[in-house]
Amino acid sequence: MLEVYNLRKAFAGFVAVGGVSLTVETQQIAAVIGPNGAGKTTFFNLITGHIMPDGGRVLLAGRDITGASPHRICRMGIGRSFQRTNIFARLSVFENVQAAFLAHRGRGRNFWSRSEDFYRDETAVLLASIGLGGQADAVAGTLSYGNQKQLELGIALASDPAVLLLDEPTAGMSATETRETMQLLQRIAAERELTLLFTEHDMEVVFAIAEKIAVLHQGRLLAEGTPAEVRSDPDVRRVYLGEH
Amino acid sequence: MTGRRAALAGRIPWTLVVFLAAATVPWIGTRYDTFLAAQIVIDALFAVSLNLLLGTTGLVSFGHVAYFGVGAYVCGILMKTYEVPFVLAFPAAGLGAGLFALVSGYFCVRLIKLYFAMLTLAFSQIVWAIAYKWNEVTGGDQGLPEIPYPNLDWMSALPGFADLRIGDRFYLLTLVLVAASVAVLGMITRSPFGRMLTTIRDNPERAAFIGLNVRAYQLAAFVVAGTFAGFAGALYGLFSRGVFADYVFWSKSAEVMIITILGGMNFFWGPPVGALALVWLNQQITAYTEYWPFMLGTILLVLLFAFPGGLVGGLVTGFRLAVRRLARSDA
Numbered sequence: 001m002l003e004v005y006n007l008r009k010a011f012a013g014f015v016a017v018g019g020v021s022l023t024v025e026t027q028q029i030a031a032v033i034g035p036n037g038a039g040k041t042t043f044f045n046l047i048t049g050h051i052m053p054d055g056g057r058v059l060l061a062g063r064d065i066t067g068a069s070p071h072r073i074c075r076m077g078i079g080r081s082f083q084r085t086n087i088f089a090r091l092s093v094f095e096n097v098q099a100a101f102l103a104h105r106g107r108g109r110n111f112w113s114r115s116e117d118f119y120r121d122e123t124a125v126l127l128a129s130i131g132l133g134g135q136a137d138a139v140a141g142t143l144s145y146g147n148q149k150q151l152e153l154g155i156a157l158a159s160d161p162a163v164l165l166l167d168e169p170t171a172g173m174s175a176t177e178t179r180e181t182m183q184l185l186q187r188i189a190a191e192r193e194l195t196l197l198f199t200e201h202d203m204e205v206v207f208a209i210a211e212k213i214a215v216l217h218q219g220r221l222l223a224e225g226t227p228a229e230v231r232s233d234p235d236v237r238r239v240y241l242g243e244h
Numbered sequence: 245m246t247g248r249r250a251a252l253a254g255r256i257p258w259t260l261v262v263f264l265a266a267a268t269v270p271w272i273g274t275r276y277d278t279f280l281a282a283q284i285v286i287d288a289l290f291a292v293s294l295n296l297l298l299g300t301t302g303l304v305s306f307g308h309v310a311y312f313g314v315g316a317y318v319c320g321i322l323m324k325t326y327e328v329p330f331v332l333a334f335p336a337a338g339l340g341a342g343l344f345a346l347v348s349g350y351f352c353v354r355l356i357k358l359y360f361a362m363l364t365l366a367f368s369q370i371v372w373a374i375a376y377k378w379n380e381v382t383g384g385d386q387g388l389p390e391i392p393y394p395n396l397d398w399m400s401a402l403p404g405f406a407d408l409r410i411g412d413r414f415y416l417l418t419l420v421l422v423a424a425s426v427a428v429l430g431m432i433t434r435s436p437f438g439r440m441l442t443t444i445r446d447n448p449e450r451a452a453f454i455g456l457n458v459r460a461y462q463l464a465a466f467v468v469a470g471t472f473a474g475f476a477g478a479l480y481g482l483f484s485r486g487v488f489a490d491y492v493f494w495s496k497s498a499e500v501m502i503i504t505i506l507g508g509m510n511f512f513w514g515p516p517v518g519a520l521a522l523v524w525l526n527q528q529i530t531a532y533t534e535y536w537p538f539m540l541g542t543i544l545l546v547l548l549f550a551f552p553g554g555l556v557g558g559l560v561t562g563f564r565l566a567v568r569r570l571a572r573s574d575a
């Protein structure tokens with residue numbers, strides 16, 4: 001579903017991502033792990049068009065999307081959440097998700113109808129499925145941190161993506177919140193037949209749900225494989241897991 | 245009890261009430277009242293058009309007067325130099341301002357925040373320089389005086405209009421055109437397109453990743469705002485019977501921004517309230533002191549600290565508090 005070949009990016013001589021290749025199969029749950037500064041977020045930004053790669057290719061369902069602008073890549077079927085929570089803080093929870101429906105379904109050019117009449121049912125259903133059904137009218141910026149993360153997932157899902165990229169979906173969450181979030185993600189990925197690629201610092205979470213793990217280290221792919229393979233990889237044990 | 249009272253208040257078509265009240269000014273007020281009312285109404289449209297950028301899209305334009313000025317000059321030149329009737333000159337003013345907004349906006353939306361603001365200011369100073377120097381067309385520093393009023397003789401046929409002076413008739417025409425323009429801007433603000441603009445205001449990065457071409461939407465908002473500023477400018481040129489380079493000077497951009505922020509940029513009705521407040525304050529203060537800019541500055545400081553959401557923000561907060569207190573005393 002998502003194929004990345006030899007992706008490269010350097011910032012003023014510092015190699016952030018140096019020739020990383022990775023393939024994620026349809027409906028696979030894959031994780032990218034690595035220590036801080038390993039290039040995980042840059043890797044995501046290269047895939048979603050937020051940063052232009054110096055070289056390499058990104059294919060989505062066989063189609064070359066390398067270097068396309070973020071809004072095009074979003075429309076082609078990649079949804080994403082960001083490490084720093086990225087919602088529309090002054091809009092209500094309902095409006096956040098509804099806006100994503102409006103944008104994705106090409107209603108954004110409609111300047112004559114009342115926006116509140118659109119996609120009420122779809123928005124309510126989606127909010128209920130991510131556990132925010134009771135907070136539709138709350139101002140998004142006033143939600144708890146965990147709820148904002150849930151809302152961000154809702155915004156991404158409204159674009160009906162085939163592939164969902166999540167940058168540290170449980171960052172800053174308590175152990176309970178982390179467990180609930182990962183259960184939610186697993187359920188939604190199964191329901192919507194999503195391909196999931198996420199970064200995560202919590203190894204317990206990664207080894208519990210990922211079917212495939214790629215380990216980045218100093219901008220390069222150190223190892224790649226099933227959780228069992230990665231866990232037993234001597235390089236990974238030395239530079240990363242050994243730290244624990 | 246309170247609920248019923250609130251529901252009743254909600255059912256009153258407030259905009260219609262305000263419009264009708266404003267329409268009675270030529271009959272119940274003095275000539276000077278009509279003059280002030282016309283100024284308020286035109287400022288209101290100018291500020292509402294700016295607020296599509298400021299409050300709705302989150303774009304801080306320091307050069308909004310450029311489009312106001314282009315509209316004023318296009319309408320003035322067409323009507324004075326070429327004797328084009330108002331029904332053609334007025335739409336042409338909006339078109340000219342919108343086209344100029346398209347060209348200048350194309351460059352402006354490529355920059356962010358302060359750089360965007362500086363470039364809008366630069367474009368407005370270019371317009372000012374052209375207005376000031378291009379004697380043959382704009383009249384240069386002499387301006388374009390004695391622009392004819394539109395022909396409003398047809399209003400005599402309406403009952404009650406026969407005795408109205410031309411200035412009163414022009415005020416009523418202005419009121420109708422401004423009301424229609426504000427209604428269109430309100431429709432746009434509440435539409436799905438307007439909702440997209442608010443997502444860009446809150447978070448442009450995220451807006452791109454719900455599939456929006458952020459720059460294209462910002463440019464569209466810029467063109468719409470410029471067009472309606474052009475309408476306001478056209479009316480202002482006719483209202484003051486001439487178009488002068490002063491109208492395009494950057495301080496006028498600051499004035500319309502003050503109106504918008506004073507009224508409350510987070511509310512659609514903030515800018516009209518700001519226009520009313522500023523003209524009224526100006527009247528009150530100049531009656532007592534010649535230090536009007538100093539007094540205004542002080543008052544603005546106090547108001548903005550007391551009501552960070554502007555006057556409408558303060559009213560809304562006060563109303564909510566009152567409702568809550570009433571509800572408590574009822575219980």
